[in-house]
Amino acid sequence: MDGQHVRKQLLHVDIHIDKNEPRKGILNLLSRLRPHWKSQDIQMKTFTEGITNQLIGCYMGSLQESGCVLVRLYGRMTELYVNRDREVEMFQVFHAHGCGPEIYCSFENGICYEFVQGTVLDDELLRQPSIYRLIAAEMGRIHSILPKCGPPVEPLLWTKMSHFLTLVQSDIDNSPAEQQCTKSSETLQDIPSFETLSAEMESLKRHLSHINSPTVLCHNDLLTKNIIYNHKEGVVKFIDYEYADYNYQAFDIGNHFNEFAGVTDVNYSLYPSRELQRDWLTAYLESYKHGTGREVTVTEAEVTQLYIQVCKFSLASNFFWGLWAILQSRYSSIDFDFQRYAMARLNYYFEKKEEYFGLTISQLTCSTFEGKL
The missing domain is CATH 3.30.200.20 (Phosphorylase Kinase; domain 1)
Known part of the structure; x- marks a missing residue:
């Protein structure tokens, strides 16, 4: 269907x-x-x-x-x-x-x-192999849902990110009096300039557009609290589709991995290890291949290739939600330090950018990939 x-x-x-x-x-x-x-x-x-x-x-x-x-x-x-x-x-x-x-x-x-019956996941459950393999399989199942007949679907990422950036520019152009409504102890000067953000988005687009990540139906916001675990039935379901749309496969996965770091107190030491990622990606590829009618055998080379793509697109995820949090710091009435969240996301983007942009298949042959686990 x-x-x-x-x-x-x-x-x-x-x-x-x-x-x-x-x-x-x-x-x-x-x-x-x-x-x-x-x-x-x-x-x-x-x-x-x-x-x-x-x-x-x-x-x-x-x-x-x-x-x-x-x-x-x-x-x-x-x-x-x-x-x-x-x-x-x-x-x-x-x-x-x-x-x-x-x-x-x-x-x-x-x-x-x-209402979806079950338990909202917590950070501990997210790391349990029996749970994260269910999440990987469910994402693979969703990613295999075909779009309606018609012209090829375009990934959401660049259109949405450009829209966010336009709103950020408008926000920066607002009066200083309006800017005082941000709910943060940090100053607006901590946020990179619009020129810096704009240049970074173009850099991301140049680099990632050449990566052959399929455009699939994505959730695009798979943080812990958007996953419901039904212990009785042994299934997980994803909720909240504000950002769901067709997007890059590797973005949806990289975005989920970023969410291991949490929301209220972002801590990237909780980012999944390579070993966890490799196991997760194997379960995902088995499900995705099954859903798209292909042979479900997953090779080490396929896992390595997807791992590299996910690392690179995780940069786009951090940048995307950094822009989002800048906007939320302006408009939201919810008691949350959005500016602090924006800085955590953007700082990790800049920290990992060079490393992830430089990842290649030749660097991560099966033997060296396993050796670094």
């Missing part, structure tokens, strides 16, 4: 929910989605892990019972850099292929969708 057969008109409810006092608006919404629910018996739980939007679970009885509805209130000004129509489309594509929850409706400042 390809993407063109799964889209349907989504219910839109013409209400706006007050993020400061959401219960009244949510009850109004639920009267349409769950008319058999009695308002006095509806329970709500606010999830606090996210740093972009507000997420509230609504349920009768227990949160883990079927029928729970998640209500997501979009973060302030996120419409500047998130394509909400595309997000809905991606929700429907992922769900149609058994890879994600059902989306129930949209409303003026958010969406409602199915």
